[in-house]
Each structure stands twice: as C-alpha cells, then as structure tokens.
Amino acid sequence: MTKFEQSERLKKLPPYLFVRLEELTAAKKKEGADIIDFGIGDPDLPASEKVIKAMQIAAEANENQKYSSSQGEKFLRDSVAKWYRKRFSVDLDPDTQVCITIGSKEAIFNISQAFVNPGEKIIAPSPGYPVYSGASTLFNEAECVEVPLRESQNWLLDLSECPVDAKMLYLNYPNNPTGATCDLEYLHKVYDWCGKTDTILCYDNAYSEMCFDGYRAPSALQAGPDCIEFGSFSKTFNMTGFRLGYAVGHPDLVGGLKKCKGQTDSGAPVFIQKAGAVALDAYSDDGTTPKGVQANMDILAERRRVLVNGLNDLGYKVAMPRGTFYVWFNSGVGSMEFTEKMLELGIVVTPGSGFGKSAEGYVRMAVTEPVERIREALNRMKKAQDINK
Ligand SMILES: Cc1ncc(COP(=O)(O)O)c(C=O)c1O
CATH class of the missing domain: 3.40.640.10 (Type I PLP-dependent aspartate aminotransferase-like (Major domain))
Structure with missing residues (x-):
C-alpha cells in the first residue's frame, strides 16, 4: 500500500489526549473490566x-x-x-x-x-x-x-x-x-x-x-x-x-x-x-437558571461533594470546586503513573500532565458517574491502599 506523509504541521501535533485515553479504556473493557469512568468531560445525564x-x-x-x-x-x-x-x-x-x-x-x-x-x-x-x-x-x-x-x-x-x-x-x-x-x-x-x-x-x-x-x-x-x-x-x-x-x-x-x-x-x-x-x-428574564438545569447542577454538586470528601478521607488534599464538574488534585506521584494504577482498578481518570507540563503529578476526575459508582471507586481505591500498606 502507498504510504501517505502527514504535513510537517500535523506531525508536530501531539495525539489528542482523550483519543489515547479512549484507546486505553477500550482495551481494559475488552478484558472484561467493570469500568468507572471519570475521564472525559462528557455528561452522563441526558438532555432535557x-x-x-x-x-x-x-x-x-x-x-x-x-x-x-x-x-x-x-x-x-x-x-x-x-x-x-x-x-x-x-x-x-x-x-x-x-x-x-x-x-x-x-x-x-x-x-x-x-x-x-x-x-x-x-x-x-x-x-x-x-x-x-x-x-x-x-x-x-x-x-x-x-x-x-x-x-x-x-x-x-x-x-x-x-x-x-x-x-x-x-x-x-x-x-x-x-x-x-x-x-x-x-x-x-x-x-x-x-x-x-x-x-x-x-x-x-x-x-x-x-x-x-x-x-x-x-x-x-x-x-x-x-x-x-x-x-x-x-x-x-x-x-x-x-x-x-x-x-x-x-x-x-x-x-x-x-x-x-x-x-x-x-x-x-x-x-x-x-x-x-x-x-x-428557558432562562427567566431576570437570568434565573431554569429548574431542569438547576436540578442537573444539584446532582453534580452532590457527586462532587462525595468524591472530594472521599478523596480527602483517603489522604489526598482536594479542594471543593465552585465551578465545572471536575475534581482536580495532586496525586503525589506522576500523572500517568497514577492514571495507569487507577486503570488497573477499573477507574478512568485523566492525567493532569495532558493539560500542560506544569500540571505533572495532578489528576482530573469528572463527576460523570452516579454517587453509588463514585462510592464504589473510592472503595476500590481504599482496598488498594490497604493492600499496599
Ligand atoms: C474549556 C473548554 N472549552 C471548550 C470546550 C469545548 O466544548 P464544545 O466544543 O463541546 O462546546 C471544552 C470541552 O470540554 C472545554 O473544556
């Protein structure tokens, strides 16, 4: 087959972070793992x-x-x-x-x-x-x-x-x-x-x-x-x-x-x-958030609370964010090392280093899973900590 050469510009572009993450997750799923996905910032909840x-x-x-x-x-x-x-x-x-x-x-x-x-x-x-x-x-x-x-x-x-x-x-x-x-x-x-x-x-x-x-x-x-x-x-x-x-x-x-x-x-x-x-x-004339959107944010707020508190209980130092549906913290090890360890537990997170060199060590988790699944992920992390003690 003929080989087609990418432009010099395209060659300089690193692979898009989430494409790589999707590949790793797909491979893990193929192995039959029960995946809890906090990776991509894609809401699990439906449109109205x-x-x-x-x-x-x-x-x-x-x-x-x-x-x-x-x-x-x-x-x-x-x-x-x-x-x-x-x-x-x-x-x-x-x-x-x-x-x-x-x-x-x-x-x-x-x-x-x-x-x-x-x-x-x-x-x-x-x-x-x-x-x-x-x-x-x-x-x-x-x-x-x-x-x-x-x-x-x-x-x-x-x-x-x-x-x-x-x-x-x-x-x-x-x-x-x-x-x-x-x-x-x-x-x-x-x-x-x-x-x-x-x-x-x-x-x-x-x-x-x-x-x-x-x-x-x-x-x-x-x-x-x-x-x-x-x-x-x-x-x-x-x-x-x-x-x-x-x-x-x-x-x-x-x-x-x-x-x-x-x-x-x-x-x-x-x-x-x-x-x-x-x-x-659907926004009111005074800018009040529509009920449906607010209900959605209330769900995310609760998930965020459970995840942040749970991670803090596990010994990480995690701030409670006032915006986005991301939880961001220093993993204490390399971003990719932490991501791979989590993947072994069937948990998908995003390595902070993918967002810039200065974020090495950090990790992002999107609260795109229901509270029970967040608790399950925290349990898996706790068990892994106990084994490694
Ligand atoms: C900071 C930021 N800007 C822009 C976008 C793009 O969003 P969309 O193209 O879906 O409007 C994203 C998506 O994750 C984002 O995180």
Whole structure:
C-alpha cells in the first residue's frame, strides 16, 4: 500500500489526549473490566425531554433540513443576545456580535486562524484546554507561550508572567481542568491588561452555568466590549453530541470568525439550533437558571461533594470546586503513573500532565458517574491502599 506523509504541521501535533485515553479504556473493557469512568468531560445525564422533542419536531420539517449559514440562524443569534441580556446584563447586536458555532471547540480554533499571523505569540495558560496550545497555535504557525497556573494563586493566570507582545490570550474560568473560578474584578484586570498590551482576549466561558454553592460565573463582556467570548450548550444542557455553541463580542472579532467559518463550514444543523433556542429561552428574564438545569447542577454538586470528601478521607488534599464538574488534585506521584494504577482498578481518570507540563503529578476526575459508582471507586481505591500498606 502507498504510504501517505502527514504535513510537517500535523506531525508536530501531539495525539489528542482523550483519543489515547479512549484507546486505553477500550482495551481494559475488552478484558472484561467493570469500568468507572471519570475521564472525559462528557455528561452522563441526558438532555432535557423538551429540547429533544423540539429537535425531533424541527428535524421533520423540510425547511430545517437544508444548509444553515456559517454564522447560524437569526432566531438563535437573537436567543443568544437575549440570554446575554438576562444572564449578564450585556447588550449584543445579534447580527454583528453573535456567531453560532459547531460547539465552541471549532471557534476556539478558528479565531486564531482569523487573527494570528505566523510567528506571532499566543498565550495559553498551563494547565489548560489542549486546543489553545495545540491546533490553535500549531496549525497557525504561531508561537505558543505557555504561562503556568499555580495552585498557590488559586490557579489564576498571573498577568505579570505574560509576554506583552502576544497577539492573543486564551483564558477560561470556570476552569478546565482545575475547577478554579474567578470574579468580575479579576476579569476587569485581565481586560485592562489586554487593552494596554493590544492582546486579543479570547475568553472561554464553556462552564459559565456549571456553578455551585451560590457562585455565578461572570462574562468577560461585563468587563468591556473589546474581546470575544465562547459559550457552549454542551455542558450546561448535557448537549455535547449536539455540537452547538456561540461566539460573542466585538464585531471585528466575531466578523473575522464568521469570515473564516464561511470557508470551512456551513453552520450547525438548523434542527439542532432550534433545540438550542428552546434550551436557552428557558432562562427567566431576570437570568434565573431554569429548574431542569438547576436540578442537573444539584446532582453534580452532590457527586462532587462525595468524591472530594472521599478523596480527602483517603489522604489526598482536594479542594471543593465552585465551578465545572471536575475534581482536580495532586496525586503525589506522576500523572500517568497514577492514571495507569487507577486503570488497573477499573477507574478512568485523566492525567493532569495532558493539560500542560506544569500540571505533572495532578489528576482530573469528572463527576460523570452516579454517587453509588463514585462510592464504589473510592472503595476500590481504599482496598488498594490497604493492600499496599
Ligand atoms: C474549556 C473548554 N472549552 C471548550 C470546550 C469545548 O466544548 P464544545 O466544543 O463541546 O462546546 C471544552 C470541552 O470540554 C472545554 O473544556
């Protein structure tokens, strides 16, 4: 068979973390292991019945079976703009400041294609969502500057460590993988710094609605209009497989993204966008979270409590996160070593080192299993500890 050579760019790209993890898990399952999976941040709970029904009905109508536009349908851009008013008291023009995306991942990648020239710097917090330092920089021939986040600073990016000559900064709170959160005051500081240094602020707010204990995540657009923010239906509404998100912000930034998308995709399916509008419109006018979403967060909060307390009982030092559905802690050994040991127990976790070199030793567990399974995993870990004593 002929051998096909990957481009030099693609060769530089490390294998996507979760692909490798899926392979290891599949091999373990093949051996017949009873797997408890805290690996990928994919909610186990279903999307709401109302949302699914809306999608089914919409999918039957011929007008919803055609190409959408790469910027998304007007009705959903309107819904997103209304939601920003309800939730963050931010006004957006749905025609120039909102773009519907095929999940937020593609927009996080495409924004760099739209604004960064080869050789220019992109700041990627480390640990961080792998796309920032991966495809966003490598496919763009940009230079990635990984700036470490530190536990001692509550995992908040320290601006004094960031280069002042970068083109773009990716930032994400509530944070994957650390579960760290920030307040609006911090976002004001970041926003002002980006203004002074002429750096494009790309704020990844995929977990804005995954908040606990009364905390509500802010939007970077509350700090000011000169940035772009990415949001997602994936985690808030258990809609990961629907592939639906949005990008909002400065018209030039949203416009650049739209131009890029115009060449690379033809928009999310219209019937999926219909479902998205139903999900988003369920927020009250005063921004109160819909009952269904809140019930979902209550389940995750309880799982998080059981897992964090259980891990602390086992001797790990684990903080109770106020956002995301991730539990993040120092395993005390190498990230991969811990991950492999856990896999031997039939427990899938994500090695922190996959999110950046500075997270070596850390591990991420997503609370995507019910409480009984979390307790079962903790029991297995306890037994393994007792044997090794
Ligand atoms: C920080 C962060 N941003 C963006 C995404 C992408 O989400 P989606 O493409 O499903 O909207 C994820 C998914 O895990 C994430 O953790």
